[in-house]
Each structure stands twice: as structure tokens, then as C-alpha cells.
Amino acid sequence: MAKINITIDNKAIECNENETILNVARANDVFIPAICYLNDCSPTLACRLCMVQSDGKQVFACNAKAKDGVVITTSNKELESHRNDVMQVYDVNHPLECGVCDKSGECELQNYTHYTEVSTQNHTIADTPRPQEEFNEDILYNPGLCIMCERCITVCNDSVGEGALGTRQREGESLNKDLKETISKDLFAMWNKLQKSLIAPTSGENLDCSSCGECISVCPVGSLTSKHFEYTSNAWELTKIPASNPHSSDCELMYYEVKHSSGTSNEAKIYRVTNDFGFSNLHGAARFGFDYISNSAKNEKELSNTLIAFKKADTIIFDSFITNEEALILQRLKEKYGYKLINHEAKAYQDFLYNFGHLYSANTKDIKSSDLIIVLGTNLSHDHPNTGYAINKALKMNKAKALYFHPIENNIVSSFAKPKSLLSITHKVYEEENILEYIANKMTPINIDTEFKFDDELQEQIDSFCDTNSTVTIVVGEDYYTHPNSSYLSSLLHEISINSNIKVMLIPPKTNSLGVSLICDLDKDEGEYSIGYNQKGDFTMSALGTGDIQIPSLAQQEGTFTNINKKVVPTNVAVTFDGYNLNDIANFMGLEAKNTIDYTHELPVFKGYKNIKFDELDNFYGNDNIEYRGYEIEDNFCFIPQTSSKKELENKDETYIYRCNPIKQFNYLTGASKNITESHGVYASKEYLDSLDLKSSDTISLNIENTTFDTNIYVDNKINGNICYITDFNSAIPTENIFKNGYRFKPVSIKKGAN
Ligand code: SF4
Ligand code: SF4
Ligand code: FES
Known part of the structure; x- marks a missing residue:
């Protein structure tokens, strides 16, 4: 991108051509007041607060591009008077309930009212009653506080991709037209909108969305708030602890906000999770699934039982909701005592990664700047919402195109863009190999002999997306790692990556599947006696309090x-744990480390990790839009892919069920969260339930691979078609056992009623 030189408030600045004045100012620590603009989203020009002078002409900094040689003034009498006028209008009829408002202390309306020195009110207009509404089980809307900045609409559309919020008529008093003589036309337009509109769900009365809570995060006032946080604390009483999302492999920067749990107890409690909305997005589980904490005290008897069990055990079974350091401790215990390390999901991912040959090349930034993104093998908005946000940004902000292939039709992904830029193709189970071969033939010099064809019209549409001159990223999910032809698929992906400029991303299925895959030598078969580490074992260590000894939650x-971006990112303690953690147990068994984080700089360098201590790792985003979080691992390992022949698999037109969780459930901790209420069981589209003559919550009897059990079936409005999915975040149904070594799709028979 070409560089240009501009001046802002006498400061000479070099910046990229085509950057907005506001972004250039922010990157260079020059403050310009701005309410409605959201970084990386389209400007709405709702607030008019960011007015500056560019070579003497008034422009809005969030919308005007910096031009070579231009001289910008961000503050003078005229601009300050305009900003004071804007804030006066925002303050007309804004209820003075700051004492109880959730936003008080961090409210942009409060801050800008002070900043612009509003000390008088020159305007009046009759108010209209605007009672509070419950948008859904997580989100409250107080229209009385809404300043119609439209940030919530913008973030939901441009970042999250759901477009679940829009405007509706407010039916407020009309402005007196004579005002046009006394106030500026910008101010009149802004106030007019304030009187005329409110926010509303785009379909139906209730907000039927993934409930990520980003709209709460961006709301500058206390208009959109979290039902779980309402009236629980003043913002200024909370201590912000930077951490990383523990529920999925975006591991996005988030803050646990903590204070004492009650007036009579000093014990710390997490009151909410927040994020730096200008730089990152959180999904619903990250934002609301924070309320499960493990409580325990050191107990000699439990410790002695644990050490006896470790002596007896030959196997440790675990999952990937663990830190790199815990993974290294398990690996060290393996090296010292010969334990088999069993983690089925990470083993499938590790095998796939090793057979792919090296670390995958793409990261989230590559997705955002791609011309074409091809998504394979994932029910994206459930498996990895943040990758969905990145793809939506590419479509919305970069005019990219996307091809999305999956047996389940996902309405959230389809809503990212119109068919001209996003083609969502619902294919049959076991067609993954055909589709990847098609892409290889179409977009690379590879030539595979195949008879597979899409139907003519679809073929034409797909072909129109496949421009070989584009910057292309292929995003692959867990269906591929567990596929009976996974080695064929991984070696073909390897061929694609070395025979073209196409970048590949292999989504780590759980929070730290990539770390576990790189740090641990995983085994395939269990031995005779197992320790379960947050998994069921002969002796179970559990953060849920359901095992033989309690361990801390993440x-x-x-x-x-x-x-997912191959970065080592830090997470911190929000609430202390008084029992034993894995490092304590490992120390009793002969390893030596005072704290778990003493292992951070010992992570394996030959796998790309660096010799950097935990306390040296940053965890923040800069005003320059750069991520200062940990470090990126190097692509240090290289395996020769074993080219394996393709097994011929047949879709016998059976009924299939898919292993997948509802949108806010990821693991046993989200399952234990009181804030997240999605049940375990089976989910299906409304049309599928109707075809089975079932209603939401009905009891059904399932048979999958000769295992019969009862559960409940629920509607998921976010999917279409005739494949249902079954949850695996709760062990009340035997999903984990049935699916532990295999493909995410299995034939199923479903009967109404209990056995
Ligand atoms: S919760 Fe998320 S998806 Fe729902 S309206 Fe808000 S931003 Fe949109
Ligand atoms: S609800 Fe909040 S974010 Fe949305 S328009 Fe109103 S003030 Fe802005
Ligand atoms: S920030 Fe520019 S108009 Fe609101």
C-alpha cells in the first residue's frame, strides 16, 4: 500500500493511502472524539462528533480518507462548539439514572458530556415512554438510554455477520422545523433520527441470534446490557484481569472482571467478561460462560489417593481444554513413567497435521484479506464462531467471496452475504474427498481423475467463484480430521498447498488442540488403568467436582x-484455587517446578516454541490496530506426508447424526455455567422435527452403532435440512464413547418416546 504524508495538529505523520483520518489519528495517539464509529466496520455517520477540518474544510474523520499533503485540525473553537452542541442534544431527555445504570463509570455519554464541557441545556422536547425490553435470555434493551449511534447494528452486521438488529419507529415528538434556522443541518439530522428511531430485532419480537453479546460490548451507554450482570456491580469496583478465551481455539483476548463475592465475603468472584471490541470479538460462550469455578482445599487423603492412582496407572486420558504448560507436564510424566497419553480429538488433529507435513500457513488476517475463502468440513458457526466473524469481515469489508461446503445447511453462515458473494453448498455425507479433488483440479495444476460432478447449474455457479488469480484461503474443520479418508484428505491438502499459492488453515477443534498436538506424543490405545484428567478414568481428576480429586478450572x-493463529497467548488466574493443581501432583512425583508457568519457556523449541518466560508475554491490542499478544510459533517441524490411497466409501442414503454442540456450548464448563442454558441432547431443524412428527423437548430413543439410549430433541432454528446433531459437552449421553475414534457423522435410527 502506498505511503502518504499528512499533518494532524502540527504533527507530521506518514500513513497508508486510503486510511481514514480517524484511524491515522488513533494510530498516532491523537485523540478525536467519536461515538458511532467502530474499528474495521463501515462508518454510519450517526453521531457527527468526529468532525475535523481538513485543509480548512469540515469533514467527518471516521469517513474521510487521508490524502497526501493534507493538513488536519482536530480542535478549535468552531469544532468544540459543534461537539458541545452534539452532546447537548444527546443529553436532552437522557434519563439521569446513572446511580443504578450498569454503564455508569465507563459511559461514553458521561465522558463526552464532561469532555465537551456541557454545562447548560438549550433544548427541550417532550419525551415518549420507552420501557425496558428483554431481547433474549442474555440481553436487555433500555430504549430510554439509547442514543441511536447504531453501533449495535453495525457490529452485528459487519463483524458478527448475523444482521440480527435493525431500527424501528420510535414515534417520538417531531422536531420543530424552525430549529433548522438555529442549529446546524448535521445536528438537526442527528436529533431527528434520535426522535424517530429505536433498535429492534430484525425478525420477530425476540432476538433469535447466537447471542454473542457483541452488541452489549459496543453499546456506549447503558442501553444494551447483560441480564447476567444487571445491577450486580459498579463498573469501577471491578478489577480487569487479561486472559484468553478458554472455550475455543480463537483464545481471543478477554478480561475477567472480578471483585469480592459479597459484602460479607472477601472471596473473589467473576462478575462478567469483557473485550476490546475495537480489535476483537467474543462469542457467546466466552462472554457468558464464565460462572463455573472449582472450589477445593488441600486434602491429604485425596492427595495420597491421587499419588497411589498415578503409581498404579499406565494411561492418562485428557482433553484439549488445558494449557500448554499442563500439556508439557503430562508429556514429562510420560517421559519419566511411560504413561500412554490418550486424547482422541487431539490425536486425530495431530495425525492430520503431521500428514499435512508442516504447520498450516493461514491465520485470521489472511482470511480477512483473501479474495476467496473455501470452507470445508466444519459446521462453522457452532465449531468456530470467530473464524466465521473473520470470513464475514472479508465478505463485508473486503468484497471477498466464499464457498461453504457442508452436509448441514447453516443459516448463520448463509446470512453473511448474498448468494453473489457467498455460495453455501449442502452436500452428502462422504462427499468430502470429491469436493477437495474438485477444488484441486479447478484451482491448481493437480490433475485427479474423477467422475464426480455437481449438477450443471451449481457447477456453473461454483466455477464462477474459482478465479485462479485470486488470493485464496482454504479453511478446514474437524470433519476432515475424523474422516475415514483423513490421510488421503491431508495429503491432498498438502499437494494443494505446495502446488499453488493457496493458503490453508486447519481449525484446532478445541481450545488447545494445536498446543497438545505439538507438545505431547499421543497414543492410540489405552492401557489397563487410567487417570482421567477432566475425562472419565479409573481415577478421575475433575474441575467439575465429580471426580476423585478436584482440580482448577481454566x-x-x-x-x-x-x-488458531499459531500464537502462544497467555491466560491468567481470575479466582484462586486452594486445592492441588497438576503441577503440585507432578512435583510430588519427582518433577520440579515451583509454578506451572515455570514450564512456559521450556515448551519444545524443535516444535516452534520460543524460550520466552511467561511474564515476558504481552496480552493487549495497540491503538495502531496491532496485536501485542504472546508470540507466533515457527514452522519448525516437517514430516513427509504418507500418500495414502482413497478408501471407497458409500453414502447408503441412511439417516445420519452429526457430533456437534449448540452454539454456546463447547465443553463441560460451559455445560456447568448457569448463564448458558442450552441443553444436551439432539438438535434438528424445525422441518426435520415436523417430518418425524416430533416437537421441541420431546423424548426420543436413539440407536447409534448398536448403542441405544434416550434423550430429548430440540429445534435449532439456525440449521436446515434432514441431518440432526448430537451434543458432546455433557456426559449424560454416551456421545463421547460412540464417537471417540471416528467420523462426526454416523448412521442413526430415531424413535419417538422413551424405550
Ligand atoms: S448478540 Fe451478537 S448476534 Fe445477537 S444481536 Fe447482538 S451482536 Fe448480533
Ligand atoms: S442500543 Fe446502544 S449501541 Fe445500539 S443504537 Fe442504542 S446506544 Fe447505540
Ligand atoms: S464517529 Fe464519525 S460520525 Fe460518529
Whole structure:
């Protein structure tokens, strides 16, 4: 991108051509007041507060591009008077309920009212009653506080991709037209909108969305708030603890906000999770699934039982909701005592990654700047919402195109863009190999002999997306890692990556699947006696309090994760844990480390990790829009892919069920969260339930691979078609056992009623 030189308030600045004045100012620590603009989203020009002078002409900094040689003035009498006028209008009829408002102390309306020195009110207009509304089980809307900045609409559309919020008529008093003589036309337009509109769900009365809560996060006032946080604390009483999302492999920067749990107890409690909305997005589980904490005291008897069990055990079974440091401790215990390390999901991912040959090349930034993104093998908005946000940004902000292939039709992904830029193709189970071969033939010099064809019209549409001159990223999910032809798929992806400029991303299925895959030598078969580490074993260590000894949850641990962008990012303790953690147990068994984070700089360098201590890892975003979080691992390992022949698999037109969780459930901790209420069981589209003559919550009897059991079936409005999915975040149904070594799709028979 070409560089240009501009001046802002006498400061000479070099910046990129085509950057907005506001972004250039922010990157260079020059403050310009702005309410409605959201970084990386389209400007709405709703607030008019960011007015500056560019070579003497008034422009809005969030919308005007910097031009070579231009001289910008951000503050003078005229501009300050305009900003004072804007804030006066915002303050007309804004209820003075700051004493109880959730936003008080961090409210942009309060801050800008002070900043612009509003000390008088020159305007009046009759108010209209605007009672509070409950948008859904997480989100409250107080229209009386709404300043119609439209940030909530913008973030939901441009970042999250759901477009679940829009405007509706407010039916407020009309402005007196004579005002046009006394106030500026910008101010009149802004006030007029304030009187005329409110926010509303775009479809139906209730907000039927993924409930990520980003709209709460961006609301500058206390208009959109979290039902779980309402009236629980003043913002200024909370201590912000930077951490990383523990529920999925975006491991996005988030803050646990903590204070004492009650007037009579000094025990710390997490009151909410927040994020730097200008730089990152959180999904619903990250934002609301924080309320499970493990409580325990050191107990000699439990410790002695644990050490006896470790002596007896030959196997440790675990999952990837652990830190890199815990993974290294398990690996060290393996090296010292020969334990088999069993983690089925990470093993499938590790095998796929090793057979792919090296670390995948793409990261989230590559997705955002791609011309074409091809998504394969993932029910994206459930498996990895943040990758969905990145793809939506590419479509919305970069005019990219996307091809989305999956047996389940996902309405959230389809809503990212119109068919001209996003083609969502619902294919049959077991067609993954055909589709990847098609892409290889179409977009690379590889030539595979195949008879597979899409139907003519679809073929034409797909072909129109496949421009070989484009910057292309292929995003692959867990269906591929567990596929009976996974080695064929991984070696073909390897061929694609070395025979073209196409970048590949292999989504780590759980929070730290990538870290576990790089740090641990995983085994395939269990031995005779197992320790379960947050998994069922002969002796179980559990953060849920359901095992033989209690261990801390991820909100109670210091350490690092290796995230989807191949970065080692730190997480911190929100609430202390008084029992034994894995490091304590390992020390009793002969390893030596005072704290778990003493392992951070010992992570394996030959796998790309660096010899950097935990306390040296940053965890923030800069005003320059740069991520200062941990470090990126190097692509240090190289395996020769084993080209394996393709097994011929047949879709016998059976009924299939898919292993997948509802949108806010990711693991046993989200399952234990009181804030997240999605049940375990089976989910299906409304049309599928109707075809089975079932209603939401009905009891059904399932048979999958000769295992019969009862559960409940629920509607998921976010999917279409005739494939249902079954949850695996709660062990009340035997999903984990049935699916532990295999493909995410299995034939199923479903009967109404209990056995
Ligand atoms: S919760 Fe998320 S998806 Fe729902 S309206 Fe808000 S931003 Fe949109
Ligand atoms: S609800 Fe909040 S974010 Fe949305 S328009 Fe109103 S003030 Fe702005
Ligand atoms: S920030 Fe520019 S118009 Fe609101």
C-alpha cells in the first residue's frame, strides 16, 4: 500500500493511502472524539462528533480518507462548539439514572458530556415512554438510554455477520422545523433520527441470534446490557484481569472482571467478561460462560489417593481444554513413567497435521484479506464462531467471496452475504474427498481423475467463484480430521498447498488442540488403568467436582494456549484455587517446578516454541490496530506426508447424526455455567422435527452403532435440512464413547418416546 504524508495538529505523520483520518489519528495517539464509529466496520455517520477540518474544510474523520499533503485540525473553537452542541442534544431527555445504570463509570455519554464541557441545556422536547425490553435470555434493551449511534447494528452486521438488529419507529415528538434556522443541518439530522428511531430485532419480537453479546460490548451507554450482570456491580469496583478465551481455539483476548463475592465475603468472584471490541470479538460462550469455578482445599487423603492412582496407572486420558504448560507436564510424566497419553480429538488433529507435513500457513488476517475463502468440513458457526466473524469481515469489508461446503445447511453462515458473494453448498455425507479433488483440479495444476460432478447449474455457479488469480484461503474443520479418508484428505491438502499459492488453515477443534498436538506424543490405545484428567478414568481428576480429586478450572490457572493463529497467548488466574493443581501432583512425583508457568519457556523449541518466560508475554491490542499478544510459533517441524490411497466409501442414503454442540456450548464448563442454558441432547431443524412428527423437548430413543439410549430433541432454528446433531459437552449421553475414534457423522435410527 502506498505511503502518504499528512499533518494532524502540527504533527507530521506518514500513513497508508486510503486510511481514514480517524484511524491515522488513533494510530498516532491523537485523540478525536467519536461515538458511532467502530474499528474495521463501515462508518454510519450517526453521531457527527468526529468532525475535523481538513485543509480548512469540515469533514467527518471516521469517513474521510487521508490524502497526501493534507493538513488536519482536530480542535478549535468552531469544532468544540459543534461537539458541545452534539452532546447537548444527546443529553436532552437522557434519563439521569446513572446511580443504578450498569454503564455508569465507563459511559461514553458521561465522558463526552464532561469532555465537551456541557454545562447548560438549550433544548427541550417532550419525551415518549420507552420501557425496558428483554431481547433474549442474555440481553436487555433500555430504549430510554439509547442514543441511536447504531453501533449495535453495525457490529452485528459487519463483524458478527448475523444482521440480527435493525431500527424501528420510535414515534417520538417531531422536531420543530424552525430549529433548522438555529442549529446546524448535521445536528438537526442527528436529533431527528434520535426522535424517530429505536433498535429492534430484525425478525420477530425476540432476538433469535447466537447471542454473542457483541452488541452489549459496543453499546456506549447503558442501553444494551447483560441480564447476567444487571445491577450486580459498579463498573469501577471491578478489577480487569487479561486472559484468553478458554472455550475455543480463537483464545481471543478477554478480561475477567472480578471483585469480592459479597459484602460479607472477601472471596473473589467473576462478575462478567469483557473485550476490546475495537480489535476483537467474543462469542457467546466466552462472554457468558464464565460462572463455573472449582472450589477445593488441600486434602491429604485425596492427595495420597491421587499419588497411589498415578503409581498404579499406565494411561492418562485428557482433553484439549488445558494449557500448554499442563500439556508439557503430562508429556514429562510420560517421559519419566511411560504413561500412554490418550486424547482422541487431539490425536486425530495431530495425525492430520503431521500428514499435512508442516504447520498450516493461514491465520485470521489472511482470511480477512483473501479474495476467496473455501470452507470445508466444519459446521462453522457452532465449531468456530470467530473464524466465521473473520470470513464475514472479508465478505463485508473486503468484497471477498466464499464457498461453504457442508452436509448441514447453516443459516448463520448463509446470512453473511448474498448468494453473489457467498455460495453455501449442502452436500452428502462422504462427499468430502470429491469436493477437495474438485477444488484441486479447478484451482491448481493437480490433475485427479474423477467422475464426480455437481449438477450443471451449481457447477456453473461454483466455477464462477474459482478465479485462479485470486488470493485464496482454504479453511478446514474437524470433519476432515475424523474422516475415514483423513490421510488421503491431508495429503491432498498438502499437494494443494505446495502446488499453488493457496493458503490453508486447519481449525484446532478445541481450545488447545494445536498446543497438545505439538507438545505431547499421543497414543492410540489405552492401557489397563487410567487417570482421567477432566475425562472419565479409573481415577478421575475433575474441575467439575465429580471426580476423585478436584482440580482448577481454566479461569483459575496461569499459563498459555497455542491458538488458531499459531500464537502462544497467555491466560491468567481470575479466582484462586486452594486445592492441588497438576503441577503440585507432578512435583510430588519427582518433577520440579515451583509454578506451572515455570514450564512456559521450556515448551519444545524443535516444535516452534520460543524460550520466552511467561511474564515476558504481552496480552493487549495497540491503538495502531496491532496485536501485542504472546508470540507466533515457527514452522519448525516437517514430516513427509504418507500418500495414502482413497478408501471407497458409500453414502447408503441412511439417516445420519452429526457430533456437534449448540452454539454456546463447547465443553463441560460451559455445560456447568448457569448463564448458558442450552441443553444436551439432539438438535434438528424445525422441518426435520415436523417430518418425524416430533416437537421441541420431546423424548426420543436413539440407536447409534448398536448403542441405544434416550434423550430429548430440540429445534435449532439456525440449521436446515434432514441431518440432526448430537451434543458432546455433557456426559449424560454416551456421545463421547460412540464417537471417540471416528467420523462426526454416523448412521442413526430415531424413535419417538422413551424405550
Ligand atoms: S448478540 Fe451478537 S448476534 Fe445477537 S444481536 Fe447482538 S451482536 Fe448480533
Ligand atoms: S442500543 Fe446502544 S449501541 Fe445500539 S443504537 Fe442504542 S446506544 Fe447505540
Ligand atoms: S464517529 Fe464519525 S460520525 Fe460518529
